[in-house]
Amino acid sequence: MRIVHYINQFYAGLGGEEKADTKPEKRDGFVGPGMALNAALGGAGEIVGTVICGDSYFNENIEEVSKEVLEMIRSFSPDIVVVGPGFNAGRYGMACGAVAKIVDEELKIPVVGGLYEENPGLEIYKRHGYFVATGNNAATMRTAMPAMAAIVKKLIAGEAITEGYVEKGLRVNYFAKTRGSRRAVDMLLAKIKGEEFVTEYPMPVFDRVDPQPAIKDMSKARIALVSSGGPVPKGNPDRIESSSASKFGKYSLKDITDFTADNGETAHGGYDPVYANEDLDRVLPVDVIKELVAAGKIGSLHDFWYSTVGNGTSVANSKQFAKEIAEELQRDDVNCVILTST
Amino acid sequence: MVKEIERHGIPVVHMCTVVPISLTVGANRILPTVAIPYPLGNPALPPAEEKELRRGLVERALVALTTEVDGQTVFED
Numbered sequence: 001m002r003i004v005h006y007i008n009q010f011y012a013g014l015g016g017e018e019k020a021d022t023k024p025e026k027r028d029g030f031v032g033p034g035m036a037l038n039a040a041l042g043g044a045g046e047i048v049g050t051v052i053c054g055d056s057y058f059n060e061n062i063e064e065v066s067k068e069v070l071e072m073i074r075s076f077s078p079d080i081v082v083v084g085p086g087f088n089a090g091r092y093g094m095a096c097g098a099v100a101k102i103v104d105e106e107l108k109i110p111v112v113g114g115l116y117e118e119n120p121g122l123e124i125y126k127r128h129g130y131f132v133a134t135g136n137n138a139a140t141m142r143t144a145m146p147a148m149a150a151i152v153k154k155l156i157a158g159e160a161i162t163e164g165y166v167e168k169g170l171r172v173n174y175f176a177k178t179r180g181s182r183r184a185v186d187m188l189l190a191k192i193k194g195e196e197f198v199t200e201y202p203m204p205v206f207d208r209v210d211p212q213p214a215i216k217d218m219s220k221a222r223i224a225l226v227s228s229g230g231p232v233p234k235g236n237p238d239r240i241e242s243s244s245a246s247k248f249g250k251y252s253l254k255d256i257t258d259f260t261a262d263n264g265e266t267a268h269g270g271y272d273p274v275y276a277n278e279d280l281d282r283v284l285p286v287d288v289i290k291e292l293v294a295a296g297k298i299g300s301l302h303d304f305w306y307s308t309v310g311n312g313t314s315v316a317n318s319k320q321f322a323k324e325i326a327e328e329l330q331r332d333d334v335n336c337v338i339l340t341s342t
Numbered sequence: 343m344v345k346e347i348e349r350h351g352i353p354v355v356h357m358c359t360v361v362p363i364s365l366t367v368g369a370n371r372i373l374p375t376v377a378i379p380y381p382l383g384n385p386a387l388p389p390a391e392e393k394e395l396r397r398g399l400v401e402r403a404l405v406a407l408t409t410e411v412d413g414q415t416v417f418e419d
Contacts, residue, residue, distance in 0.1 A: 020378075056378045059360050091378070094360060120363045209345045211370035212353035214410045221407075226354075228343060229381070275380040281396060282383030288397045298404070308343075322346030329352055336407045338400070339344050341358035342378050 001045035001156045004078040005034045006069065006099045008092045012052040017272040020091075022054030024065060026072040033145065037082060040149035044156045049076035051099075055091035056271065058098070066102045073103060080155055081107075083129065085114025085144040086121065088136035088312045090270065097125025104128040112151050114144045115166075118315050122166060130165040136244075136312060217299075221335040223289070224302035225253075226325060228310030228318075229342035230268030231276065231284040240309060242269025248308035248321040250328075253301065258287040270311030271342050283340060302334050310341060344369040355406045357381060357399065361416055371406040372416045375399060 009015060009022040011032040030038045030047040038047050051072045058065045073081060081103045083096035093115050100111040111129030115122040116136040130151050134144040147164060154161055176183065183200070190197040215221045232240060238249045256263060264280030266273045281287045284305060292298045306325045310318070329337065344356045345368040356369035359381050364372045375381035382396045406417045 017379075060377055062362070090363065091360070094363065120366045123366050124362055207345070208368050209349045209370070211411045211413070211415075212348055212351060215353065215408045218404050218408055226343065226347070271379045273379070275383065275385050278385070279383065281393075282380040282385075285382045285396050285400050287393065288400045291397075292400065292404075297401075310343075318343050319346050322343035323350075325343075326347045326350035326352060329347070330350060334352060337347055337352055337354040338403050338407075339347070339354050339356050340375075340381055341356065341360075341364070342381055 001079045002048045002077060003037075003041075003045050003080045003082055003152065004073045004076045005030060005037065005047050005050045006073070006081065006083045006096065007032055007034070007050060007052055008058075008086075008089075008095065009052060009054040010092075012050070014052070014054075017270075018274075020054045020056035020272055022052070023057055024051060024053040024068050024072060026051045026075065033085070033141065034082075036141075036145045037149055037152070040146055041152060041156075044153055045080065047082075048078065049073075053095065055089070055095060058095040059091045062094070062098050066098050069099055070102045070106055073099075074107060078107075079109060080152060081109060081111045082148065082152065083111060083113040085132070085134050085141065085148065086119065087114070087134050087138055087140065087144070088116035088119050090120060090311055093119035093121030094124070095121070097121035097128070100129035100131075101125050110155050112148050112155070114148050117166070126166050127168045127170055130161055130168075132164060133166050215336050219296055220299045222300045222302060222333055223298050224329050224332075224334045224337050225284055225286070225289065225305040225340075226337055227284050227305070227307050227340045228313075229271075229276070229283040229307075229340055230266040230309040231264060231280050231305070231307050232267045234263050234265050236265065236267045240267040240307070242267060243309060243312040245308045245310075245313045245317065245321075248306055248325065250304050250306055253286065253303055253305055256286055257290050259284070266342075267307075268309040268311060268342060270309070276342075283342060285338075285340075289338075299335075302329065302332055304328075353407055355403045357403055365414055365416075368414070370411055370414055371409075372414070373399065373403050373406055374416065374418065
């Protein structure tokens with residue numbers, strides 16, 4: 001069986017964030033983590049080719065790059081495609097998912113991957129592949145790769161895959177012993193009696209917030225700036241972590257009208273910091289906002305900006321940060337927020 | 343974070359480059375930006391032009407905040 005592996009620039013050994021804009025390329029055989037996968041397959045299958053792309057390049061051009069990567073994958077005539085594992089890396093997870101989608105839709109062959117449960121790429125693309133639930137960082141490679149290899153082996157052997165991956169959310173037909181009406185009445189009776197029952201059609205849970213009404217008159221509104229891109233004063237005084245942040249920072253805007261290389265930087269470890277460190281207005285547009293306030297186009301600006309880094313940060317932490325930030329904004333009668341993400 | 347702040351009654355415009363992620367996390371007003379390492383800039387431009395680009399994006403963000411929406415809305419060009 002012929003397997004093609006998709007990985008990012010980091011796992012290919014090309015480099016870190018400074019190489020995140022690498023364009024797609026292909027190589028024969030395995031590269032990086034593919035070696036362990038190949039070994040785990042024990043000759044039942046072989047990685048015949050590896051396709052590599054930089055995470056930023058992929059995410060900034062998802063549709064075009066997906067097609068380009070697809071053609072590279074197709075050129076190896078694979079039977080199975082493996083993506084990642086991408087753990088909790090946001091951009092890598094999105095890339096793994098997008099590759100799974102286009103392979104599933106265009107080549108109609110199985111895809112196996114590995115992502116952390118909170119990775120947005122998993123939520124968006126899980127129906128397009130068998131994604132193993134991994135830990136949130138590469139330290140769990142030792143368990144992730146064997147779990148992925150186990151699914152690949154079953155696919156090679158032609159066995160049904162019934163466990164070991166994140167539910168795809170697809171319905172599978174089967175013959176039930178009793179008809180639908182009977183099962184529904186049984187469930188209803190169980191519910192009335194207060195007994196346990198298992199629904200056959202779980203409702204999806206959407207945690208959505210209704211949009212707040214629009215601002216009527218921006219020239220009278222008070223605005224605040226918040227960012228998950230890690231903009232902090234030069235020196236990162238609160239030592240906000242470069243990933244998996246445990247806190248957010250609150251910083252005064254009083255004396256800043258324009259960011260320069262001397263007064264601001266980013267704490268974020270999930271993208272190339274060169275551009276933000278040169279001019280942090282590229283992440284938090286303080287220069288423009290202050291001018292718009294001075295020109296009367298915005299009523300006023302909250303005295304502080306709030307910052308954390310979004311990469312690898314748990315949903316629970318993010319919620320807690322935002323709750324504390326929102327309560328401060330309410331106390332200062334802020335009417336609206338610009339939130340920037342990288 | 344976008345969702346939690348909006349839950350407290352404050353409208354938020356999310357300025358970001360990877361729009362599918364913003365849609366997944368539940369932002370209601372989304373303004374696509376330039377690139378991941380420089381959402382509100384472009385180092386290839388001369389400083390004055392770069393600032394104009396940023397001003398344009400921020401002004402569009404203000405328009406998004408003053409526009410009523412009844413669900414998730416991406417404010418394209």
